[in-house]
Structure formats: structure tokens, C-alpha cells
Amino acid sequence: MSGYNLVTKLRKVVNLMKNVIAAAVVGALLTTAAVAASPAGALTVNGAPVEAAGSYVHQNTTYVPLRAVAEALRPDASVAWETDRAVIRADSLEVTARPGDAYILSNGRAVAAPHGVHLQSGRTMVPVRALAEAMGASVYWDSVTGSVSVTSGTSGSASESDPDDALYWLSRIISAESRGEPLEGQIAVGNVVLNRVASPDFPNTIYGVIFDDRWGGQFTPVRNGTIYHEPAAQSVEAARLCLSGVNVAGESLYFLAPALATSHWVMENRTHVVTIGSHWFYR
Numbered sequence: 001m002s003g004y005n006l007v008t009k010l011r012k013v014v015n016l017m018k019n020v021i022a023a024a025v026v027g028a029l030l031t032t033a034a035v036a037a038s039p040a041g042a043l044t045v046n047g048a049p050v051e052a053a054g055s056y057v058h059q060n061t062t063y064v065p066l067r068a069v070a071e072a073l074r075p076d077a078s079v080a081w082e083t084d085r086a087v088i089r090a091d092s093l094e095v096t097a098r099p100g101d102a103y104i105l106s107n108g109r110a111v112a113a114p115h116g117v118h119l120q121s122g123r124t125m126v127p128v129r130a131l132a133e134a135m136g137a138s139v140y141w142d143s144v145t146g147s148v149s150v151t152s153g154t155s156g157s158a159s160e161s162d163p164d165d166a167l168y169w170l171s172r173i174i175s176a177e178s179r180g181e182p183l184e185g186q187i188a189v190g191n192v193v194l195n196r197v198a199s200p201d202f203p204n205t206i207y208g209v210i211f212d213d214r215w216g217g218q219f220t221p222v223r224n225g226t227i228y229h230e231p232a233a234q235s236v237e238a239a240r241l242c243l244s245g246v247n248v249a250g251e252s253l254y255f256l257a258p259a260l261a262t263s264h265w266v267m268e269n270r271t272h273v274v275t276i277g278s279h280w281f282y283r
Contacts, residue, residue, distance in 0.1 A: 037058040038056060040055035040148065041062075041145050041147040042145070043064060043150070044149045044150070045149075047151075050072045052069065053065075058118075063125040063126065064126065065125060066123075066124040066131060069131055070088045076090050077090040077093075078090070084099075085124075086098075092107075093106070094107055095131075097124055097131075099116075099119035100116060100117065101117050103130075103241055104130050106133070106135070109237060110240075110241055111133050112245065113246075114245035114247070137152050166239075167239055167243065170190055170206050171231040171235050171238070171240075172221075172228070172231050173189070173190075173221065175232045176219075178279065181278065183238060184248050185277035188276050188279065190242035191242060191252060192249060192253060192255050193206060193209050193210065194206070194243075195249070196209045196253055202253075210227065252273045254281070254283075255282070256280060259278065260278075266282050
């Protein structure tokens with residue numbers, strides 16, 4: 001075995017241990033989030049009070065028990081825990097929420113929950129706005145009383161406010177770089193682009209970051225033209241989640257697939273953050 005391959009294998013072991021430890025820490029934080037949070041105000045659904053004991057405000061986001069709100073919004077809904085997630089099923093609707101994820105899935109469409117889905121005292125706690133959007137409802141928050149009102153059938157998509165140019169280019173670079181990767185992996189690629197936009201070391205627009213031509217260009221899809229291909233539907237969802245604030249890659253500014261990379265400068269000179277799918281992410 002060559003020295004390089006040995007080092008690579010050792011790095012994989014170390015990174016795997018880091019990821020396991022990080023996952024355990026995140027899990028612990030998610031299950032105890034309510035301890036450091038403040039109680040939420042009164043909750044009504046379609047004008048009727050709903051008993052939602054344990055609701056709380058975390059990171060300026062109101063969290064409510066998934067089951068209580070789902071059953072109040074859709075009396076025909078069944079709510080169950082399946083393997084590792086809560087699942088809501090009703091006519092023409094399936095919503096899943098897995099603790100630790102930064103999104104909720106509604107009929108396969110991802111709805112952003114940037115501060116995560118929590119598991120608190122055996123209950124799945126979700127941001128009320130994310131759950132409402134997933135179930136086709138709208139939310140009104142009273143800033144004076146802290147009370148929350150949820151109303152069926154008037155939801156608007158948060159993605160409608162996304163800047164067209166940002167969504168257009170971000171979805172294309174995500175698709176070209178990570179088509180076939182899991183949703184988390186595609187979000188992470190988008191996070192790298194947005195982190196570069198925020199960094200003084202890179203251009204300050206999504207377009208500028210993608211087409212940055214220093215060192216022969218930053219992204220292979222720009223050089224081979226695949227950046228102009230129509231993005232996959234999941235890549236568009238990933239871009240919308242990124243623009244909504246979902247971050248699974250921390251402060252990463254670089255990524256690569258070690259098995260395919262022709263240069264390993266990033267691995268040798270930057271700090272590893274996380275591995276998702278076939279990509280390794282570095283800051």
C-alpha cells in the first residue's frame with residue numbers, strides 16, 4: 001500500500017470518528033433544545049384553541065408538537081412514528097419530519113426548518129411555519145402577546161421570494177456538481193457557494209463565485225459547460241433550502257470527491273468539516 005493511500009485511509013477513519021461524535025453532540029442539542037428556550041404563546045388552529053403543551057421559542061422560531069397541530073389542521077390525518085421520523089398521512093398528503101433534519105418533506109418537496117426538527121420528551125417538535133407550509137396553511141404571529149394562529153388553505157411558498165438570479169444559478173451549480181448525491185449533500189454544495197459569497201476572499205455574488213476564473217476556474221461544470229444544463233428538481237429544492245437559511249456544511253468553503261479529484265491540495269491544506277455522500281467538505 002502506498003504512503004498516500006495509507007494516509008487517505010487513516011484520514012477516513014479519523015473523519016468518520018469526528019462525524020459520529022458530531023452527530024451525537026447535535027442529537028443531544030436537539031433533544032434538549034427546549035431547556036434553554038422560552039415558552040411559546042397561545043396557539044389556535046382555524047380559530048379554535050389547541051392544547052400544545054411544551055411549545056417553545058428557539059432561535060426566534062416557535063416550535064410546536066407536530067401531532068397536535070397536524071390533527072387540528074387535518075382531522076382526517078393519521079400521525080405515526082415510523083422507524084426514525086414522524087409521518088402525517090391524509091388525503092393527497094404525506095408529511096415526514098425526522099429529528100435532526102433541517103427540513104420537512106411534504107409530498108417529497110422539502111420545506112426549510114433551518115434550526116432543525118427536534119425530539120423533546122418523546123415528541124416531535126417542529127417550527128410552526130414550516131409545518132403550516134408543509135400542510136398548505138398559513139401562520140400569523142402576534143408580536144405583542146406571542147400567540148400564534150394557524151389557518152388552513154392559505155399557504156404561500158417561501159421560495160416565491162427567492163431572487164430569481166440566485167435560484168437560477170445556485171440550482172444549476174448544485175445540480176452539475178452533485179446530481180445523484182443525497183439532498184443533504186446537494187444542500188452542502190450550495191452552502192459552500194453561499195459561504196464564499198459571504199467571504200472576503202471570494203466574489204460577493206452567486207454568479208461571481210460560480211464563474212470565478214482564478215487558478216483556471218473554481219468549478220469543473222463551468223469549464224465543461226454542464227453548468228448550463230437544466231437542473232434536477234431535487235437540486236432546485238436544495239437551492240431553495242440554502243437560500244432559506246438551511247446549512248449542513250458549517251463554514252465550509254471547499255469540497256471535493258477524493259475518489260475523483262486530480263488534486264488533493266484542499267485535503268492537505270484545509271480543515272475537514274464534514275463528509276456527506278461522496279463529497280468531503282473543508283473550511
